[in-house]
Amino acid sequence: AQEMQDKYRSLFDSIDAGFCVIDVIFDAQGKGVDYVFREVNRAFEHHTGIRDAIGRTMCSIASGHEPSWYEIYGEIATSGTPRRFEQAAEQLGFYYDVYAFPIGTSAPYPLGVLFSDISHRKLEQRALEEDSRRKTEFIAMLAHELRNPLATVTSGLQVMSMADCVSGPGKTVAPMIERQLRQTTQLLDDLLDINRITLGKVLLRKTGVALDALAREVLEAYSPQFVQAGKLLVCNIAPDDHGVWADPIRINQVLGNLIGNALKFTDTGGRIEIELTREQDESVLRVRDDGVGIEASQLDNIFELFAQVDPAHQASHEGLGVGMTLAKELVELHDGSLHAYSEGLGRGAVFEMRLPSLQAQSQGDEGMNARQALGMGPYKILVVDDNRDAADSISMVMELLGHEVTTCYSGQEGLDTAAALSPHVVFTDIGMPGMDGHEVCRRLRDQPGGDGLRIVALTGWGADGDRQKTQEAGFDHHLVKPVTAESLKQALVQVAT
Secondary structure, X not given: OHHHHHHHHHHHHHOOOEEEEEEEEEOOOOOEEEEEEEEEOOHHHHHHOOOOOOOOEHHHHOOOOOHHXXXXXXXXXXXOOOEEEEEEEOOOOEEEEEEEEEOOOOOOOOEEEEEEEOHHHHHHHXXXXXXXXXXXXXXXXXXXXXXXXXXXXXXXXXXXXXXXXXXXXXXXXXXXXXXXXHHHHHHHHHHHHHHHHHOOOOOOOOEEEOHHHHHHHHHHHHHHHHHHHOOEEEEEEOOOOEEEEEOXXXXXXXXXXXXXXXXXXOOOOOEEEEEEXXXXXXXXXXXXXXXXXXXXXXXXXXXXXOOOOOHHHHHHOOOOOOHHHHHHHHHHHOOOXXXXXXXXXXXXEEEXXXXXXXXXOOOOHHHHXXXXXXXXXXXXXXXXXXXXXXXXXXXXXXXXXXXXXXXXXXXXXXXXXHHXXXXXXXXXXXXXXXXXHHHHHHHHHHOOOHHHOEEEEEEOOOOHHXXXXXXXXXXXXXXXXXXXXXXXHHHHHHHHO
């Protein structure tokens, strides 16, 4: 017996991790409230800083020890079920990885507790999380600061184009500036979205979507670029009797990235084909081009962040290698798949998106036409933004769209004007000094007739959390700068319905 005891003690003390045997102490309600140490190994003191633990209770050693320790051990002792967990012991100054298991034949069981100090790992993890948080905040702030000047330039170009005040060389230069602005805005949005996906902060607002209608909408938006680039677009889009359960904004974004990628890597005079079919229980959309193609060795890497499929010519192709990564991530968030195929360099490529199908709910053209008519107005509109250039340029765009527009440059001025003007729609910035846009919206709702007022957040903040805040404040729509005449019209369609 002594030999067995010696072997047990030798094994007990040879463990590098901390180890102890404890008896849990319960209150009258059967809840664990303390524990007493029956045995400890040699490494115990090193991992806890506790000396002479045997026979002492944890409460007597560390009165501020977290109650959750007692509760967890109590549950294990009464249930007889082992558990592994990670837990802080702040008063001891450690963070532990713990495996606790019952010993004996009847409840409440004594517990064997094997634990190791992971404080250093947790500190590194927290440092990484803090670093990630700061980067996220920096990117969001950068986006906000960049979007305001982009909004002003975009709206200014819209005004010049709509008022037909561009002549001579300007007729060539203005479209060039618009294209570069679109590219800059898209890069900014893609980087922000990749950041959100990495942090798990992308929220999908799914509904039944007719993929054929969505594809045609995206192609219509891109058709001028096909004409300007001298590239042929071929559409084979079958009627989508079965829709998909998806977030239409995100799928629109995916389609835009796929079509934009095909445009980028197809030479002038090239051909791009868009095909939509249904195969068993999936809606399948393929974007096929006869452009530069992809080497077989690169097919597996095409969706990696910042990947360039054509490094030898990357200077001639705009982009950071973000769009395809974002597209794949968004498709997979919809329980779908995105794959690339190519027979090699110079032989084009095919990008294939597959999404689970569902029976789409049909929406009549009559209802859509009615919504479009409502979106055309004309409306009495109030614009509130402390950035005068942004406010004035956006107001000019809406005036050229046929609306009656009043512009204010502070939250309080906007409230006073709204009370006197009784507008149909209010567009207000969020990040204003004094009274921000959220407070403006809440106060507008409290004014007589405020429940029926349509209020749009016009802001440089576009994260899902920012959209959640505007929704909670009472906004009808969230519009991210920079905005175009088309996006303003779409916003009016949204709030009109």
